[in-house]
Amino acid sequence: NAGVTQTPKFRILKIGQSMTLQCTQDMNHNYMYWYRQDPGMGLKLIYYSVGAGITDKGEVPNGYNVSRSTTEDFPLRLELAAPSQTSVYFCASRMTGGNQPQHFGDGTRLSIL
Amino acid sequence: DAKTTQPNSMESNEEEPVHLPCNHSTISGTDYIHWYRQLPSQGPEYVIHGLTSNVNNRMASLAIAEDRKSSTLILHRATLRDAAVYYCILITQGGSEKLVFGKGTKLTVNP
Numbered sequence: 001n002a003g004v005t006q007t008p009k010f011r012i013l014k015i016g017q018s019m020t021l022q023c024t025q026d027m028n029h030n031y032m033y034w035y036r037q038d039p040g041m042g043l044k045l046i047y048y049s050v051g052a053g054i055t056d057k058g059e060v061p062n063g064y065n066v067s068r069s070t071t072e073d074f075p076l077r078l079e080l081a082a083p084s085q086t087s088v089y090f091c092a093s094r095m096t097g098g099n100q101p102q103h104f105g106d107g108t109r110l111s112i113l
Numbered sequence: 114d115a116k117t118t119q120p121n122s123m124e125s126n127e128e129e130p131v132h133l134p135c136n137h138s139t140i141s142g143t144d145y146i147h148w149y150r151q152l153p154s155q156g157p158e159y160v161i162h163g164l165t166s167n168v169n170n171r172m173a174s175l176a177i178a179e180d181r182k183s184s185t186l187i188l189h190r191a192t193l194r195d196a197a198v199y200y201c202i203l204i205t206q207g208g209s210e211k212l213v214f215g216k217g218t219k220l221t222v223n224p
Contacts, residue, residue, distance in 0.1 A: 033212060035214070041216070042215060042216040043200075043214040045211065045213050048210065048212070050210050058211065058213070092157075098164075098205055098206030099204075101147065102147075102157075102212065104157045106155070106156050
């Protein structure tokens with residue numbers, strides 16, 4: 001089972017460039033999430049989605065955009081990359097219900113120079 | 114969002130039991146208690162969850178206080194591979210799905 005798949009695994013960007021981090025899940029989960037994790041720190045929620053066509057801001061949404069056109073895909077867009085966005089990005093998904101665990105991808109390590 | 118409080122770090126010796134505490138004094142009746150762990154350079158992974166009763170699985174045990182305001186993740190025999198950051202979060206049945214993680218507890222296991 002593939003689970004939650006993130007691409008790319010690594011990327012280096014120049015300041016001001018844009019890119020899209022891809023996230024796909026094959027478990028038919030309603031909810032999907034994007035987190036960032038700075039070195040030595042915990043997870044910070046960027047955006048989340050409760051279903052196709054519905055997205056909402058998390059704790060640190062500035063500088064990012066998301067879309068959810070299908071149940072499977074939840075891409076994260078960086079429009080004007082800044083050094084402060086250097087981080088590891090994790091995508092996650094889960095089914096509806098308090099007893100449903102969250103499944104995480106392996107992460108995308110992004111450096112902005 | 115319901116909040117949890119965990120110690121920043123804990124230390125254990127290999128093959129000894131480890132008890133990782135989590136306080137959630139504002140927990141509501143429909144909040145499930147979830148535990149996740151993050152091994153170095155990996156994404157978080159699910160460990161265990163519970164609502165009211167204690168729970169066991171192949172990875173760990175979860176002990177929930179009678180008033181549900183605290184819980185303890187128990188690793189019965191710590192191994193070096195258990196060294197990780199452990200997160201305790203609350204997920205509400207039918208509530209907001211905005212899942213926010215705290216800083217977790219960094220567990221060090223000494224050989």
